[in-house]
Amino acid sequence: MIGSVIIHHRSPTCESRNGLCPSWIWHHIGDYMSPLWRHVELTVVAVVVGFVIAFGLALVAHRRRWLITPITGVTGVLFTIPSLALFAVLVTSPLGFGFVSGVIPLILYTLQIIFRNVVTGLAGVPEETRDAARGMGMTDRQLLWRVEVPLALPEIVAGVRIATVTTVALATLAFFAGAGGLGDKINTDIDFKSNIAVAGALAVLLAIALDLLLLGMERTLAPWRRARAT
Amino acid sequence: MPEAATLEFRGATKRYPGADHAAVDGLTLTVEAGEICVLLGPSGCGKTTAMRMVNRMIEMTDGDILLDGHSVRERNPADLRREIGYAIQQIGLFPHQTVEENIGAVPKLLGRDRAWIRNRAAELLELVGLDASLAARYPTQLSGGQRQRVGVARAIAANPPLLLMDEPFGAVDPINRGRLQTEFLRLQEEIRKTVVFVTHDIGEAITMGDRIAIMREGGHLVQYGTPAEILGAPADDFVREFIGDRALHIQSGEDGALRVVDAKGRPLGTISQDAVRRALP
Numbered sequence: 001m002i003g004s005v006i007i008h009h010r011s012p013t014c015e016s017r018n019g020l021c022p023s024w025i026w027h028h029i030g031d032y033m034s035p036l037w038r039h040v041e042l043t044v045v046a047v048v049v050g051f052v053i054a055f056g057l058a059l060v061a062h063r064r065r066w067l068i069t070p071i072t073g074v075t076g077v078l079f080t081i082p083s084l085a086l087f088a089v090l091v092t093s094p095l096g097f098g099f100v101s102g103v104i105p106l107i108l109y110t111l112q113i114i115f116r117n118v119v120t121g122l123a124g125v126p127e128e129t130r131d132a133a134r135g136m137g138m139t140d141r142q143l144l145w146r147v148e149v150p151l152a153l154p155e156i157v158a159g160v161r162i163a164t165v166t167t168v169a170l171a172t173l174a175f176f177a178g179a180g181g182l183g184d185k186i187n188t189d190i191d192f193k194s195n196i197a198v199a200g201a202l203a204v205l206l207a208i209a210l211d212l213l214l215l216g217m218e219r220t221l222a223p224w225r226r227a228r229a230t
Numbered sequence: 231m232p233e234a235a236t237l238e239f240r241g242a243t244k245r246y247p248g249a250d251h252a253a254v255d256g257l258t259l260t261v262e263a264g265e266i267c268v269l270l271g272p273s274g275c276g277k278t279t280a281m282r283m284v285n286r287m288i289e290m291t292d293g294d295i296l297l298d299g300h301s302v303r304e305r306n307p308a309d310l311r312r313e314i315g316y317a318i319q320q321i322g323l324f325p326h327q328t329v330e331e332n333i334g335a336v337p338k339l340l341g342r343d344r345a346w347i348r349n350r351a352a353e354l355l356e357l358v359g360l361d362a363s364l365a366a367r368y369p370t371q372l373s374g375g376q377r378q379r380v381g382v383a384r385a386i387a388a389n390p391p392l393l394l395m396d397e398p399f400g401a402v403d404p405i406n407r408g409r410l411q412t413e414f415l416r417l418q419e420e421i422r423k424t425v426v427f428v429t430h431d432i433g434e435a436i437t438m439g440d441r442i443a444i445m446r447e448g449g450h451l452v453q454y455g456t457p458a459e460i461l462g463a464p465a466d467d468f469v470r471e472f473i474g475d476r477a478l479h480i481q482s483g484e485d486g487a488l489r490v491v492d493a494k495g496r497p498l499g500t501i502s503q504d505a506v507r508r509a510l511p
Contacts, residue, residue: 132322135287135394136336136384137312150326224326227368 014194021194029198032185036202039181042171043210046103047164050110055156057111058118059144068119075112083109087176102179106170110163117159121152154225157218161211168207172199182206234263234424235391237284241293244279244449253279254449256293261441263391266418266425268439270432272472276449277428281394284426285314297392312339315385315393315423319400321377323369329355329380330365336388354383357420359413375406382414386421393425399434411437432473436461444469 014021054075061067083105090101125148133147149156172183185199219226237260244254254276261267269277282288284295286307295302302310323332333354334347342350352362358379369377378399385393399410411434418425427438435442436457443454446468453465464470475493480501482488488501 126320126322128318128320128322129324130322131287131320132316132318133324133335135285135311135316135318135322137308137310137339139308142339147324147326151324153326222326224328224368224370227371 015192018191018193020197024194025198032182032198032202035180035182035185035199036206038179038184039168039171039203039206042099042103042106042174042179042181043164043167043206046106046167046171047110047160049103050107050163050167051114051160053107054111054114055118058115058122061115061119062122062144062148063140071115072112075115078108079112081105081108083170083173084176087173091177097178099179101177102171102174102181105177106167106174109170110167113163113166114156114159117155117162118152121155121159122148124155125151150222153222154218157214157221161214164210164214165207168203168210172203233389233391234422235298236263236296237261237267237392237424237426238296238299239280239293240296242280242283242290242295243292244276244283244288245291251448252276254283254290257449257451258293259443259451259454261424261426263424264422265440266427266438268427268429268435268442269445270429270435270439270442270472271445272447273430275445275447277430277443277445278396279449280445281396281426281428284392284394285311285316287311312336312388313390313392315388315390315395317381317385317393317395317398319397321381321398321401323377323380323384325369327368328365329367329369329372332369332380333384333387335384336390340388350387351383354387357417358383374402375410378402378406378410379413382417386423391424393423395425396428397430398427400429407434414438444472446472 015024057067057071061071086105086108087101090104091097093101095101095104129147129151130143133143138146171181172186174181175184175187182199182203186196189195239257239259242254242257243252245252257276257280259267269280271277279288283290284297284302286302286305290303297310297314324335327335330348330351333351334342337347337350348365351365355362355364360376360379360383364372364376364380369380372380378401381398385395399407399414402410415438429435429438439457441454441456442460444452444460444465446452453460453469460469461473461476464473477493478498479491479493479495480488481491481495481497488506490498490501492498
């Protein structure tokens with residue numbers, strides 16, 4: 001139905017052969033900016049909210065180790081729910097179609113990886129470092145924020161990077177919940193190669209850009225990791 | 231804060247639930263202000279436990295420990311620890327902090343500002359024989375010996391009246407170890423702290439200790455005295471065996487030179503003719 005609208009934009013030469021059409025792409029790239037921006041919103045909101053939840057759970061589980069197994073179990077189960085099923089359930093719920101129904105599954109899928117990485121990172125802090133910190137008079141809170149979290153940072157950022165790249169990919173399905181994003185563009189003209197190529201390439205570029213951004217953030221926040229013997 | 235504190239163990243005891251015997255059993259001894267007290271004994275004798283009860287890294291189950299007459303049990307553990315220097319064998323420098331930040335860790339907890347910490351770090355680096363340019367390095371960029379020195383500098387950064395050291399030179403090679411011991415004694419001449427120094431090495435104990443407390447399995451104190459007292463009059467067979475036969479003998483070689491040998495006849499050195507002439511007029 002919407003396909004016909006787009007078909008009439010195609011010039012007879014390249015588009016009718018359904019090839020990769022640079023001039024078509026050039027003229028229509030602007031149409032992708034709004035879905036791309038929505039894709040960014042979906043990803044950033046999902047990762048930020050997911051991070052806050054998973055990080056909080058990890059801090060609780062760090063002091064109460066017995067919680068790690070149940071939390072890993074629950075977040076693991078969430079991870080195995082097919083995303084389409086989850087979108088469908090949320091759409092039929094009172095939430096209906098829209099951004100919220102699209103972003104909730106994305107949030108849920110980030111929990112497992114971020115939680116696991118934060119817990120592993122915190123647990124990886126050497127015992128003698130912890131002992132020295134306590135012995136010098138740090139409270140549990142100071143130990144956590146001044147020593148454990150900074151030292152776990154590389155592991156934590158690694159988790160956020162994987163979660164982000166995964167979310168960019170998964171967000172292409174959020175249109176099922178009416179949340180828009182690049183998936184919406186792909187779906188509206190799924191048989192037209194130029195369309196798929198542009199939307200796909202933008203998703204890939206977005207994933208790379210966000211990944212590099214996080215990598216740069218880690219480099220800035222953890223300069224000690226690059227320090228080498230001189 | 232006083233330069234050095236008097237430390238008094240009064241029947242300090244640590245009993246772990248379910249254990250056959252106490253880890254530390256009624257330890258009673260006094261370390262005078264400004265003295266180095268070495269806790270010496272085989273592994274499992276409770277010496278580290280005894281040391282860690284002082285800053286409440288381990289809570290004693292009975293008895294008391296007094297710092298300048300005040301029970302450590304009545305202090306908030308974190309506040310108490312900030313007043314007590316702490317150096318451990320694995321050092322435990324913070325890998326994500328520069329040397330300066332590591333040294334400034336306790337002063338920062340006590341509310342000192344950056345400028346104060348910068349000056350103090352420079353002063354301490356010089357005091358422990360390190361170049362001031364190391365202040366901006368990370369621990370991974372230091373050698374083992376440098377790390378040990380930073381560990382000591384960090385422990386005394388807030389000028390604590392008491393210093394706890396758990397085999398602080400245990401992880402370095404013998405040559406560096408000897409050097410660190412000598413340097414620490416020179417440093418101690420200047421700072422005159424009360425020090426509790428844990429080791430299992432009798433040689434180190436004799437070198438470092440103003441007094442040595444020898445402990446044995448079950449957390450018992452067997453003998454407490456100066457190195458001379460312990461070497462001269464071992465309290466029992468355990469002490470005698472633990473310190474080994476440290477008697478030295480003079481042997482004359484075929485060439486007429488005099489040699490000092492240990493109990494097993496291994497040569498330790500020669501005696502110069504000058505020394506002989508001076509000793510035997």
